Amino acid sequence: MKETLSSLMDGELSDKDAAQAMQMLGNDDQLKAAWQEYHLIGDALRGNALLQVDVREQVSQALQAEPTVLAPRNLAQKRSRPVARFALAASVAMAGVVGWYGWQGQQASDPALMAQAVPTPGAQVQVANTVNVANQSYLDAHQDISLSDGLARASLVEPAAKGLH
């Protein structure tokens, strides 16, 4: 495992292996000690003149008094997720299309229902979007804990759209 740690330090692991290694590193004191030693060796070889500085313990103690940071994922990452946005748009569009065909089929097969007030397809899409906007901040704040934010958003929007049928 220490050899993996050595490669991790050098940026020579795949994303998947690096994620696994970081997980193990966080839970293993021996690996953490090796992480510190290997970095110290690197600094010494590069001629750092302040090798004796060690504030790990003091910082760690100071952080114990700090509230745990829980930050939403950064904006740059959110912007780099077109799939999630596409999934949301596709879900809303699909709800509109299904609603439209459902309404037409109903109109053709059951003339009695034609007298009832039926929302227009435009109204369906508009309401679905309203649901989306209303939940946007909630979804943004909690997308990190979902398996896939695109899936989560779609599943939250669809029931609202279905309820219109």
Add this chain to the structure above:
Amino acid sequence: MSDRELDQQLVERAQRGEKRAFDLLVSKYQRRLSRLLSRFIRDSADIEDVTQEAFVKAYRALPSFRGESAFYTWLYRIGINTAKNFLTSAGRRPVVSAEFEDEDGESLDMASQIPDHHTPEAEMMNQQILSAVNAAVERLPEELRTAISLREMEGLSYEEIASAMNCPIGTVRSRIFRAREAIATELRPLLDTAKNKRW
């Protein structure tokens, strides 16, 4: 995964509440940040205090870190501001005032001159660590010494080292690890001694 991506991963873990991930960033950057701060602050105990304070401030500011710059560049700015505040509150002038506004952490950080204002004990410990590392490197078999030197001093990737040493990447990986372990083994008794006393 590059070094910057690795830092970003650790930052994201810390942002999700894993304080241990932030500890790893402290381990990695504490000496580099201290060396930078030693350009502005005279006393070694003050350098250590400001380094510590800068890391705590960085932790508090983590929610605002968007990954638009490298973690160290961001930490560097926090370190400089913390040093400025320290010097202002202490009514002191920075050691190198002309470089204070320079935000290029890399260029400042490349200088490796030993500050002449450290306590004798701290300076002795520094020299002992340096001597132990250098002696351990000298004792390494040549292929390990070359591999670790090309990695740590020249900053070459494993692929570049493999090409330079005419061997597979897996061999480079193994040689660098073995070199680190050999040096660390010689260093541990010294670090254990140092752990028991504050300098």
